[in-house]
Amino acid sequence: MELRLSAAIAALAASLAGPAHAGSISSAPVVNFYFGAGTQDACYVRNVGKRPVEVNVVITDAEGLAHTSSTDTCNGAPLAPDAACVVILEHPGGFMACTATTPGSAKSLRGTLETRLNLNIVSAQDLR
């Protein structure tokens, strides 16, 4: 009986000590069929939790390819509570999506992806 209890406690401890799963939130595709100057995508992510969180934010196209950003305040530094960051890229046209990934739970993250033409919003989708 003692042996069984010890094994159960060990299994529980192992499960608690195991690596945390990465959490993520993703947007549906946004659309902009203008190609060229004045078109861009902006993905905003906000930490609504009480602790700083590391976030990896990436904007991808219909083929899942990540594009190089022109502005990035999200990747490389923890996001403070109540703070928001943004990744902006000059828009190559078509459908795009944004994903924010964090090492722990993504419960404290909120996000939105906007596609713009001359800073006017063409379409937008929230990350969830």
Next chain:
Amino acid sequence: MKALVAAAAALALLAAAHPARAGSSTIVSPAIYGGPEADLALCAVRNAGKKPAQVELRIFDEPGTALNLVDATCNGTIQGEATCLVEPGKMFTTRSFVAVGTAYACSATGKVKQLRGAFYMGCCQVGAPSQSYRSTTLR
């Protein structure tokens, strides 16, 4: 026992007949009106999961009739079919021409837990594209 085997066989046949619907469910948009110039409807999903997902997209008019597609783009490749095995991180998008002055909706059938979907109305079949799209989310 025979009845159980027959039921299992029937289920397997049904699943084979509708691969997009085997073990799947549907996310849908509300009907939206795109404004006086909206003659184009766009439905798009992204596979946010880690496994490929078979998806069927359909765009409906107000009476509930599914529209013909102008085209569909599956994982970046243009095709004519309304179904696609969407790879992780990739998209499946469809376009239909619509009549001005009426509302439309979109549905996506597949493993919806890993899908993120949106429906757009805008212009133009001919000429410059919309400077803004009426949009809604599939859920």
